[in-house]
Amino acid sequence: MSQAIGASERAINRLLSVAHVLEEPRLARLYTYILREDKATIDTITADLETPRTTVYADTGTLVDLGLLTRDESQKTHTYTATPIRLTTNLDGDTYTITPTLIEAVGRTSNDRDLAFVVERYGLGKLAAAVTYAVLYVDGEMTERVAARELDLQPAVGIAVLHALREVIQDMRTHDPYFDQIRNARTEAANRDS
Template sequence: MPTLSDRRDTPPIDDDAPPQSFDDFDGLLAATTLLQNPRLAREYVYLCYYGPATIQDLIDELGLARATAYDDVERLERLGVVDRDESTRPHQLTAEPFAFVDGREVAITPTLLHAVALTEFDDDAEYFHNRYGVGRLVRAVRAAAEYYAGKLTQRMAAKEMDVQPVEGMAIIYAVRPVLEAGREYDPYFEQLISPDPDELEFDGE
């Protein structure tokens, strides 16, 4: 990690092809696990964006139970997405950003993981994720970026997501902090969205 895999030009797999990189496999397994667990995704993104941090920082900032925080950090370490510096007291935790991109333009980046993490505490994001799944959440993040870049209206963005206008409006506003943080901290931000990051405009900037 970080690993960026772009498989758009990858030829079909055949029996004589070399095996996929073990690092890539481990990274994809880790990314998939984070996609399926909003709490782990939230902890990873916090460390990725705001680390180094201690377990106590996670407890305080994310409102985690102590036992949960310790268990989750051990799991994130086993996944290979979090490192612990045992030379410090208390131990400092760090996480590096990573991304996976494939030929279908599906990207797993810290920004998308942040959107998944949002479902743990934002009702609109939770509703959208539960109703439509991660794939549609990717479309929502991209459409919201187009909206904040002035390229789509709210109604057009909802059509891009294939949802009702009221659902589109709700998720557009829900993922705004995801886009704001991603533009600042996610080095793979442009792998997920199509507008130039500098084109995104948020009220109050």
């Protein structure tokens, strides 16, 4: 019984943690940086992300509290590792699995005007949908123009967003252990049409 309660608690807490990171591009960027690096110290984070040390301390602390980072305190210099995220949402049969690839896309909104524009104008859901089309685009299964049309974005904006996400997909394919679980846009289109 206590084990079942523990699992429920863990699931809800993880949901809230992921939601928190999706709302904070700086935390998202830090999380996926550490995931890609496997291990990181405050020094390496400060240097690579060009972020003030005080901010890095605060943000790593937040991510540890959220259960998305683990701090190894066995050595004098603490190291951080990231816990891979996989969160599947299901709303009346519509599902989406949030993985580190979406977190990376959110992280890039802090310095990519096209990704920032999509989130600001259309919301995070549009960015999540764009990620699913970007996988097809990068794999050469769909042109950027068709993907932009399917996403119902102004053509030039859609193309710019797909160009931005191409870099995300290429970077995360090898670092996101749940990359294959990103919803396939073709499935989404088929479900919509049926």
